[in-house]
Amino acid sequence: MSKKQQLAKRIEGIDKNVWVEFVGLALEYKPVNLGQGFPDFAAPPHVVDALAKTVTSSDPMMHQYTRGYGHPRLVKALATMYGGLINREINPNTEVLCTVGAYDALFCTFMGLINPGDEVIIVEPYFDCYAPMTRLAGGVPVFIPVRPNQSKVDSTKDFVLDPDELASKFTDKTKAIIFNTPNNPLGKVFHRKELEMIAKLCIEHDVICISDEVYEWLVYDGIEHIRIASLPGMWDRTITVGSAGKTFSVTGWKEAAAIAFETEIARLDKPDSYFKELQSMLFEKRERMAKLLTDAGLIPIIPEGGYFMMADATDFARDIDLNDPELGDGQRDYKLVRYLTKKKGIGAIPPSAFYNPENKHLGANYIRFCFIKEESTLDKAEKIIKEMMSVKKN
Numbered sequence: 001m002s003k004k005q006q007l008a009k010r011i012e013g014i015d016k017n018v019w020v021e022f023v024g025l026a027l028e029y030k031p032v033n034l035g036q037g038f039p040d041f042a043a044p045p046h047v048v049d050a051l052a053k054t055v056t057s058s059d060p061m062m063h064q065y066t067r068g069y070g071h072p073r074l075v076k077a078l079a080t081m082y083g084g085l086i087n088r089e090i091n092p093n094t095e096v097l098c099t100v101g102a103y104d105a106l107f108c109t110f111m112g113l114i115n116p117g118d119e120v121i122i123v124e125p126y127f128d129c130y131a132p133m134t135r136l137a138g139g140v141p142v143f144i145p146v147r148p149n150q151s152k153v154d155s156t157k158d159f160v161l162d163p164d165e166l167a168s169k170f171t172d173k174t175k176a177i178i179f180n181t182p183n184n185p186l187g188k189v190f191h192r193k194e195l196e197m198i199a200k201l202c203i204e205h206d207v208i209c210i211s212d213e214v215y216e217w218l219v220y221d222g223i224e225h226i227r228i229a230s231l232p233g234m235w236d237r238t239i240t241v242g243s244a245g246k247t248f249s250v251t252g253w254k255e256a257a258a259i260a261f262e263t264e265i266a267r268l269d270k271p272d273s274y275f276k277e278l279q280s281m282l283f284e285k286r287e288r289m290a291k292l293l294t295d296a297g298l299i300p301i302i303p304e305g306g307y308f309m310m311a312d313a314t315d316f317a318r319d320i321d322l323n324d325p326e327l328g329d330g331q332r333d334y335k336l337v338r339y340l341t342k343k344k345g346i347g348a349i350p351p352s353a354f355y356n357p358e359n360k361h362l363g364a365n366y367i368r369f370c371f372i373k374e375e376s377t378l379d380k381a382e383k384i385i386k387e388m389m390s391v392k393k394n
Contacts, residue, residue, distance in 0.1 A: 010136055017128055018353035022337065026347045031340070032380045034369040035347035037184065037308060039249045041374045044274045046263050047248045050256035070098030074258035081265050082240075086230035102214050102243040107133055109210055109239055114139040118175035123161070125354035125363060127184055127212065142169050143356045146188060153312075155302040156188035163197055170205045177202065178210040182218060182225070185310055185351045185368040187303020189223050199231045209234060214243035217275040219305040220283050248274070249372070282307055282371065288378055289371040296385045297392075298367070307372035310351055314365050319392065332364045340367070345384055 019036075026033050033040075042048070054062060069075070072092075079092035090096065099105040106129060114120060116138030122130050124145035131141045144166055146159040153159070177198065181190040190198075202209050211228050219225045229238040244250070244257035267273040289309050290300040298311035313336050320339055321327075327335040327342075333350035340346045349370075351363035371378070 017132075018349060019128075022341070022347070022349055025338070025341045029341050029345070029347075031345045031347040032377060032384060033347040034371070034373065034377075034381060035337075035341075035349045037370050037372070038251045039372045039374075040377055041249075043248055043250045044260075044277075046274075047250060047256065047260040050259035050263075053259070054256045069093075070096060071258060074098055074261070077258045077261040077265065081261055081268075082227075084265070084268075086227055086235075088230075088235065101245060102212070102241050103129060105241045106130070106210075106212070109241070110134060110137045110139070113137075113208060114175055117173065119171060119173040121166075121169045121174060121177040121207075122356075123177070123179035124356065124359055125183065125186055125351060126178070127180055128353055130178055131356060139175065140173070141356065142174070143359060144169050145355065145359050145362055146183075146186070147362075153301060156183070156186050156304050157191075159186060159188050161194055161197070166197065167201060170201050170207065172205075174205055174207050176208040176210055178212065180212040180214075182215040182303070182305025184215065184306055185308050185349065185354050185363075186301070187306045187308055187310070189219055189225060189304040190228075191223075192226050195226055195228045195231060199228060199234050202237055203233045207237070209238045210241065211238055212241045214241065214246045215306040216242065217247060218279060218282060218307055220279070220286060221304065223304050225305065249278070285371045285373070285378065289369060292378070292382055292385055293369065295382075296388060301366075307370060309369050309371055310363075310366045311369065312365055313367050317365075331360055333366060336367055344388060346381055 022035055026035060066072070075092040075096040075098060078096050079090040083090040097105070097108075099108055110133040114134060114137035118139045119142050120134045120139045121142045121144060122134070124143050134141045144161065146161055148158050149160045150158055179190065179198070182188065198209065201207070209228060213225070213227065216225050216227075227240060229235050229240050244260070248257070248260050264274060268275070270276070285307075286303065286309065290302060293300040293309070293311045297316045298313055299315070301310045301312065303309055313333070317332070317336055320336065322332065322335045324339075327338045331350060331352045333352050337348045337350045340348055349368040351366045351368045352360040353363075355363050
């Protein structure tokens with residue numbers, strides 16, 4: 001490649017990510033895929049019907065360009081729904097922006113707000129695009145992890161932000177803070193006191209808050225998902241990122257979302273709400289996943305929200321030769337996931353990918369599994385795990 005044909009220097013260091021390797025492994029080895037965060041079952045009927053009505057409409061304008069900031073019907077539905085949820089009137093034309101997925105929304109946010117030299121506080125673990133996008137915009141990532149607050153960790157509620165450590169990250173260069181709730185990969189839901197702590201610091205230092213809430217409807221055990229934009233003084237400084245694809249389990253297409261949201265506005269908090277149905281279904285899958293992982297010799301960290309579960313693999317790894325050349329180089333969790341995928345037929349994701357280099361050790365003893373899967377998929381995983389344990393006992 002000639003000098004003129006080389007890639008731009010701005011992407012140096014951000015041209016690789018965890019998905020390239022492990023999606024590739026899943027395609028090659030065809031394991032029971034408990035790695036990638038997508039459901040392997042159908043979307044709800046009213047969402048599928050909405051798409052069908054859209055693509056078969058006799059109105060030719062249904063197939064052409066629409067308003068650049070978001071289809072009028074869609075932004076109206078979003079403004080109506082979230083206005084009710086946070087108890088304020090939202091202007092659909094000036095306060096709602098639709099993008100091609102949450103990933104695009106994050107990209108637009110970083111590119112539109114961050115200047116060279118601006119610092120962005122990133123709460124770890126984090127969805128792995130936050131740091132690269134910060135750097136691409138010329139910003140400086142500043143990391144702070146949630147840490148277990150006791151020696152015995154049973155649930156994601158045991159992972160918390162240290163108030164003094166968080167306060168120390170804010171400087172006169174801080175432009176924004178970003179966090180994900182419910183969190184991927186951990187499943188932690190940020191509770192009111194933590195959000196109030198973040199809000200207080202944002203107001204004190206005049207900092208923008210980027211709240212990634214794509215798993216907002218998936219919270220368990222009676223826990224409330226609180227939107228930080230609803231807290232006093234935060235509406236005008238908060239950018240909330242949501243996802244129709246994650247909300248309605250249709251990560252492969254983005255149309256007909258307006259009809260789906262309109263339907264759910266009338267059903268909110270009612271038994272026939274898809275959000276309630278999905279939450280109830282995933283609660284059962286969460287419990288099953290925890291048992292599966294326990295049976296396999298892993299220690300599950302029970303998530304308060306989302307559809308991912310991290311598990312401590314310290315004991316599980318004792319009988320595995322991590323120096324096996326087939327498991328490659330890198331962090332311990334990368335080798336463990338390669339072992340599960342290549343040798344046992346179960347796909348997963350290494351959590352250290354969600355930390356910056358300085359803190360990757362915090363995720364190195366864990367494995368991330370996804371439980372928004374068909375019962376038949378979980379049956380296959382259970383069979384593999386039973387076979388693994390039978391061999392181990394013999």
